[in-house]
Amino acid sequence: MDFTFSEDQLLFQESVRDFLVNEVTPEKIRESWESETGRSPELWAQLAELGLTGITVPEALGGLGMSALDFVLLAQECGYVALPEPLVHTALVAVPLLTDIGGELAAQWLPKIASGEARVVVGLSQNLLVEDAHTADLILLQQGDDIHALTPGQFNLRHNESVDPSRKLYAVEATASNIVCSDVAVITACLNRGALGNAAQALGLAQRMVDLAVQYTSERNQFGKPIGSFQAVKHHMANVAVQLEYAKAPVHRAAYAVANDLNSASENVSHAKVVACEAANLAAKNCIQVHGAMGYTWEVDLHIFMKKAWALANSWGDAGFHKNRINDFILRADTPLGAGNTFLN
Template structure:
């Protein structure tokens, strides 16, 4: 399977990266962390002006009509920049599910314009992210996926990531727009892509520090004990990317094996992000744990997303069930079918 990034995809990805690098800086993350809401209307409006909410909204509803493969490339950039706004949940998960369901043209048009935010609720998560700022909620219940207007009064919870706003699950009634499994797979895929972006950012921060921090008269990055650990984490990141892209294509095409590919992607991405966070902390030394080092924003987001939309045990169980149960035959005769 050819995962070569097209010129259009490369241009879009680089444009998003450049924009986020200019506006979504560590200084902004610290300002958000010091605020009560942890959110910024100006940041959301900037994302809307970039057209990001409409990436996967059909062109007929004012969007760009892009694919899940495009979505994971952009999700990685959101992770790289540590974006706190719920753009991924709304634009990269809710939008394609609602587009596939049909009959939700008005909501899709509002998503594309940036007027609507959609929160996601599934039994696999004991919380709902950004429920307070959402106008709608996609809720998995009894195997079905329901779209409803958000109700108020949910309890605010704590998170290891101070820039995530988590709420207790709420009772939601609405119109059926799909299956609960579809929500889980799409959200887990986008979480995996963000994890790779987070890992990339931590690798860059750790590498820059290793180049600039000197010990015994030379940069610490010249020591094998440092550079070999960085190289090992970099390999894990590189190996996770094609797994995520494979899952995106399988899910886009509706392949029966898509859930297994999604679980593989979530495992590979979470492993890469965990390895990179540990390596980045060690590279920075004792100060790597402190609030004064920007690294902690990306590290805490990686920890949070690793457990979101199915933790390691959950996705390992899905893969085990498919392989041992025979739903996903393995071996050279099946690898490239």
């Protein structure tokens, strides 16, 4: 059985990586921190032109009609550059939720998302703060077991600071009622996709932090040789590399489960979120350590990726939430455990 990604998927990943690395530099991210919205309409237009804002929008509504499995590699690349724009949120959360809701709401908003004309964000009870609510043309907000569709003028916002300057977080207070969905299963699927997006980005963030640390330790000399040649430094990087490699399969498995609506999707996503964020947190810890005193300065680019990793680890369900879901799954009487059940749905 072949579990590898297709050649087309890998080529798409490579082309998106090349674009993002060239366009989303640490210098541009720092510049965005000083702007009024923290977002770039020009970059968003470029992402739309490449078809990325509509990648999961059905073809009949102007998109590419692709799945979470097709997008997961691209989400990793978004993490690798610490993309401030809400592309992962759009493709994995907002668009699928609108598709699940369907009807006139989906027909109205999905073509606009695909063309880059509209930004739609989702706020669930699991996340007390909604990212990018200040630029949203539509907010899909959970209240109890209901999802409300709110446009500007139907909600109030209160800004909250984040450890990651690129994240623009807001408490949203609805001033109108417009229930468009009351299906708990749809809300659970939405939460899973948000957690999957964070897990995939965590993989990219961890890899970027390792790359930055390797570059720094190959250039920084001590006792007449690069510090990267010292065994203790090598061990720090090797520990991250091993944990990162072992986190990839659960994330890709979770993407498959979400894309194919498997019964195990919640458990698969929680597993992926835990291991990917643990790998990113270890990368942050070890990479800042090998940077030494330089690692604690604001000017070092490592901060950009480290702080985003910390922020993503605690959104769309923190470690405690996802470990509890895994625990509940393992301890169920009917859970099929053991090597012979590894590839069961």
